[in-house]
Amino acid sequence: MNDAVTPPRSMDVTSVFPELAAHARTTVRLHPVPANPGPRESSVGGPPAWPENEAWPTCPGGRHPRHGPPHRPVNVRGERSTVFAYHGEITWDGIPPDTSWPLLPVLQVFARDVPWYDGFPEGMDVLQILWCPFQHFYDDPTVPYNGIAGPWVQIRYRNTGDLGDRFLTPPEPVAVGEPGYLPTPCLLRPEPVTEYPHPGVLGEEFEARVEEWEQATFADPEWPEDGEPRYSWDLSTAPGWKLGGHEPWNYHGYDGPVRCGTCGSAMRFVAAIASIEWDGGTESWAPVAFLEGSPTAQLRRQQATHVSLGKQETMRVFACPLSTDHPVISDLM
Structure with missing residues (x-):
């Protein structure tokens, strides 16, 4: 039995922001x-x-x-x-x-x-x-x-x-x-999951609306209660190793698409290489079975690959859609 199944989101974010539906993408969580x-x-x-x-x-x-x-x-x-x-x-x-x-x-x-x-x-x-x-x-x-x-x-x-x-x-x-x-070395247990982008993709006005919604909806937007979903942590992009979908957010918000250094084309997000499958802020994405057992057992599931980049960061890998000969671009977030 495959227990690597992402729990459903606690709410349908498109019911609040219908325009997100046009920006939905499928990522493949790899669950190594x-x-x-x-x-x-x-x-x-x-x-x-x-x-x-x-x-x-x-x-x-x-x-x-x-x-x-x-x-x-x-x-x-x-x-x-x-x-x-x-x-x-x-x-x-x-x-x-x-x-x-x-x-x-x-x-x-x-x-x-x-x-x-x-x-x-x-x-x-x-x-x-x-x-x-x-x-x-x-x-x-x-x-x-x-x-x-x-x-x-x-x-x-x-x-x-x-x-x-x-x-x-x-x-x-x-x-x-x-x-x-x-x-x-790890085998993979691929799973498709729907994702939505950084709100900046839809412009500054939309980004402000998301922030206003969180301020109005939750008692303490900075420190959510259990079960209170945040767009950035719970409703947009999945953490961990994954293929395609929306790239994880970087530290500086949305600065526009990553551009190929050779031809200037908007690059395609290929994969996320993660130091950790989830953390305290993104635990809602963890398969329920992964949260069972001792803290040591949970840690083994969180860090199955033993990859560690920066300060427990995720590497985003981008490729040029026009030529596989153009250099890869990667960053950490």
């Missing part, structure tokens, strides 16, 4: 759960369907000396398990200058598992997201940059008919910059 996925399965952090005769991508930025102390992947995994054999520290001085830095598989999704998602380019039915497990800084001209001081992201699309039968075993970097940049 730790497992041992294979290359032909949709997964977080699992081995991707990467043809054996195709070179595995590496970070062109070389060494990442501005980053803090490196971490051995085997130690990171060991600290997450019940059996931990320590393999010793690693330092930058102990890493040869000509060391190559393989990217890490972050997310693989087959179209057959997410029939509600319409973001695959024509002729493609596999999405693969990889990243360099070190922060890339905007002011360092020697390394590529997506738009934030965080892991450098690449997207690959494939057609299952071109995959063949033999897959490459991904090489592992000798170190990662942060333990939270190494995803724990």
